[in-house]
Amino acid sequence: MLKNLLTLLLLFISMSTSYTKDYKFFPFKTHEVVLENGFKAILIPVGNSGLVSYYSVVRTGSRDEWEEGKSGFAHFFEHMMFRGTDRFPGNVYDSIITSIGANANAYTSDDLTVYHLNFASDNLALVMDLESDRFRNLKYSKEQFQTESGAVYGEYRKGRTSPWSVAVEELREKAFDKHTYKHTTIGFERDIKDMPNLYDYSVSFYNRYYRPSNVTLVVVGDFDVEKTKELVTKYYTPWKPGYTEPKIEKEPAQTAPRFRQVNYDGKTLPLVIVGFKTDEFRAKDKNFVSTISFADLAFGETSDIYKKLVLNEQKVQFISANPGMNRDPYMFEIYTMIKDEKDIDYVTGEINKVIETYKSTKVEQDKLERLKKQKKYSFLMALDSPDAVASMLPQYITLANNIDVIDDLTGTMMNLSPDDIQKAVKLYFTENNRNTVVLKGTK
Amino acid sequence: MSGLIYGFDEKKTVTIVDKTDPTVSVRIWFKAGAMDDPAGKEGLANLTAQMLTEGGTAKKTYEQVIDNLYPMAAYYAANASMEMTVFYGRVHKDNLEDYLAMFFEQLLTPGFRDEDFARIKQNNLNYLKTTLKYSNDEELGKAVLYNNIFNNTPYGHIVSGTISGLDKITLNDVKEFYTKYFNKNNFVLGIGGDIDDKLVQRVWEKLNQLPAGVENNFKDFPTPKISGKNVTIIEKKASATAISIGFPVSFLRGSRDWYALAIANSYLGEHRNSSSHLYQVIREQRGLNYGDYSYIENFPNGGRLQLPPQNVARNKQIFEIWIRPVPNETRHFSLRAALRELKILVDNGLTKDQFELTRKFLKNYVLNFATTTNERVAYALDDKFYNISPGHLQNFREMMDELTLEAVNAAIKKHLQYDNMEIAFITQDANGLKDALVKDTVSPISYSTPKSMEILEEDKSIISFPVKIKAENIKIKKVEELFN
Secondary structure, X not given: OXXXXXXXXXXXXXXXXXXXXXXXXXXXXXEXXXXXXXXXXXXXXXXXXXXXXXXXXXXXXXXXXXXXXOOOHHHHHHHHOOOEEOOOEHHHHHHHHHHOOOEEEEEEOOOOEEEEEEEEHHHHHHHHHHHHHHHHHEOOOHHHHHHHHHHHHHHHHHHHOOHHHHHHHHHHHHHOOOOHHHOOOOOOHHHHHHHHXXXXXXXXXXXXXXXXXXEEEEEEEOOOHHHHHHHHHHHHOOOOOOOOOOOOOOOOOOOOOEEEEEEOOOOOOOEEEEEEEOOOOOOOOHHHHHHHHHHHHHHOOOOHHHHHHHHHOOOEEEEEEEOOOOOOOOEEEEEEEEOOHHHHHHHHXXXXXXXXXXXXXOOOHHHHHHHHHHHHHHHHHOOOOHHHHHHHHHHHHHHHOOOHHHHHHHHHHHOOOHHHHHHHHHXXXXXXXXXXXXXXXXX | OOOOOOOOOHHHEEEEEOOOOOEXXXXXXXXXXXXXXXXXXXXXXXXXXXXXXXXXXXXXXXXXXXXXXXXXXXXXXXXXXXXXXXXXXXEEHHHHHHHHHHHHHHHHOEOOOHHHHHHHHHHHHHHHHHHHHHOOHHHHHHHHHHHXXXXXXXXXXXXXXXXXXXXXXXXXXXXXXXHHHOOOOXXXXXXXXXXXXXXXXXXXXXXXXXXXXXXXXXXXXOOOOOOOEEEEEEEOOOOEEEEEEEEXXXXXXXXXXXXXXXXXXXXXXOOOOXXXXXXXXXXXXXXXXXXXXXXXXXXXXXXXXXXXXXXXXXXXXXXXXEEEEEEHHHHHHHHHHHHHXXXXXXXXXXXXXXXXXXXXXXXXXXXXXXXXXXXXXXXXXXXXXXXXXXXXXXXXXXXXXHOOXXXXXXXXXXXXXXXXXXXXXXXXXXXXXXXXXXXXXXXXXXXXXXXXXXXXHXXXXXXXXXXXXXXXXXXXXXXXXXXX
């Protein structure tokens, strides 16, 4: 019996796995630990700065707010994570973080919530104790919960003075019928107002999503790999599994172009956002990866439309595009701010012309090669501190649950041909996939 | 660095050698800024900086410049602040030669084309006329605060300038400003990364091709005196109220008092950090807004940046409190809560515990301030500005061990106060606020959520905390009247 128990125990220990990886494009060696409960840590020793960046990536964001009336909850919950546990109540947690001089913060977006700290390497064990504790044992009173909802409402008010937040909110509302991307991360105002009443819901939110298989830890900087692996095993193994999948409805295919005009209650230059429905992030799919390159080729600083509308005709203050890399199908978005209201139709016409040109004419090989070189160097130059390296990874972790995907994505991108780009533009940039929001201010 | 060649001035060079960094960072600080804007042409320093890096060169249009830089994923930019303009950039060492060629072509032979000028000027006008006035009340509040404090001094307008000033600026003004200030006797070079003496010398040779001219040293002016509490209420339609508070101070980075007050200030309002006491009182305990902070140095882009910016050094600084937008009905209460905390700090100083925790915090926290070569180069330039050796961040850490509670509390008493200040509100119903401030009416507060007895007890002293503002010290302005 005892022998069996020992075997079982050994089996249990050996079920946590650990391996080292080298990549073709990502310039650092990584060490991964996967615990039996599904928790994963990615350890990347970089430099000798005496500093460590510590990122806890929760693969839950506003996408996971599938229940009616709960928009904005993932972000709100991010605030609650600073309210402490029995062992380290909020004020104790704060004073420890303060005493070690950590630079700590958090953010939430469509698909993820990230908690990050930068601090002196000597404090790694202490931070791991603190962080694992709040992920496993968070506890807050109803009163604390309700007070924090006021701060979230304040954050909403702060952001609301920008016409862009209004335009983006309207675009999503118009473009999506079923999927939770219908709302922004901050959420609908009516839901934010209702937050103080949702204490019980918040407990269930924590129990469903803050589970080991849904969280990945990234440690980058100056630390000892073997000792850190031991710390990870010690502090995160007791965390009980129990992740529950959100019930997100699939967005039906869009069948006609959509348009919304927004009258903004304040002064602003007119804004236009055009969003084309695309796919979920697919690192090895040439069609999807082509949209990332297309954003730069067609709407970046060296694009023809930028030269025409920004530099030569000077009709727009700026124009840019975001390909949208999401877990579920989202949109490729083109943003512009127009100097004169009378040019709105002209500018949207020019945007459509660019798209039609890319459908009928292949991009020059040389232009594509210059883009590939640009992508390579912008990636390498972005890695200039432990925090810069760490901060790049959460997006990929949430999309693919690993960072191998960076190499996959880069590999696909480096192999794109002018044919691939043309094919993708024809595939996604159709009339039926288009959503347009035009926002005008008061005179 | 050694090996002097013609024109290489070690006193005007800072280098950060890091052989593990695959990039090279170059930052050239020119001694000119918004305080050098000619009267009636406010915004010229900023516009000139932008013309240098967001326009073409003599040989290349801006389109061609962008095309050249694009495959390197490198950039350069120029940033003007009150006294400094920094022309800076960074590149991967694989592309160093091509990059330096572009960098110096731009700096030495700017294009100053009409079409670039029209575009950049228009963007700056749009920023003042629309963006700043109508889409970011927090930045607006800070701009009003600084303009009021430094009214009628060379610091009397924000770096972006004024609408009438920008309107009057001609391309010729830009050329004159460039020739006068971007000269070979008026800069300090900062360079870092995988560099050697030869590279530094080559950069110097290029810089020696700048026009001849004189060094533009800081021209001192009397620090404005504020008597009493002066309030400016900017009236606009707003569902929330942004508040900024401040007064000039006389200590600068590098002095012992600065480090002492860095401890006091960090306790009261560390930027975007929950250790800020103001944050605890207004946001954490009462949920009135998103954050509340204080400063002893100018901190532009506070809404975006987590850590202090570099190369915005200046000889005149203010002590500043930033209250992020609060619901309109709590604006009077929030002002009281902030001023009450300031008074408690000035009257009582820090406790032993507060002092110990804060100095421990700062000693480690400043490690985060310069983690990249580019940031280290920027800090080294600021050290030149403030005449600090061996370096601010190193001294900062040492001072955290050296300073005593008594020294910190003495510095608080010497430099901080709560009677004389400028206060800026961005809000609606300005007359209602004015009336409440003049009558010093009680500002009761109710919460939609339950609060502890301790907080409710403290509220009793906040709601009637005397702020005492005279009617003649309150100005109401329409947002349309600003920056004209």
